[in-house]
Amino acid sequence: MTEIIPPTTRPGLPWPLIVGLSALALLWPLAELIGIGQGAPRALTIIAIIAVTWICVVGLGGVPRPVPVLALTGLGHGIISMIAAAIFGGFDQPVWTIFIALGIDAFWGAVAGLMALGIQKIWGSRA
DSSP, rough: OOOOOOOOOOOOOOHHHHHHHHHGHHHHHHHHHHOOOOHHHHHHHHHHHHHHHHHHHHHTTTOSSSSHHHHHHHHHHHHHHHHHHHHOOOSOOTHHHHHHHHHHHHHHHHHHHHHHHHHHHHHHHHH
């Protein structure tokens, strides 16, 4: 007789969460529209808000597979940023740079995912 092995159940990716966290890319044009000045202070503030939100939501929320989730979030962030830049007239880069920029966004998302994973490990050990 053959033994039936049940398929492993691996949780799917939380696509609504990925899209929602990616949408934080809209903080950039929103800051511009409401008149927050340009420069390093604004950029660092927006980057910090986005990074802390991603890491805390995924890390403290116990989202399964945080590294791929936030890598895809970074990719989605890059796509949304490019679309917003095209709409608002700020995208005048060569097409080949799109792939490099998206790769960098996915990389930083994966780094945030590693941080969220670390939070999950620490938080889980305390529970």
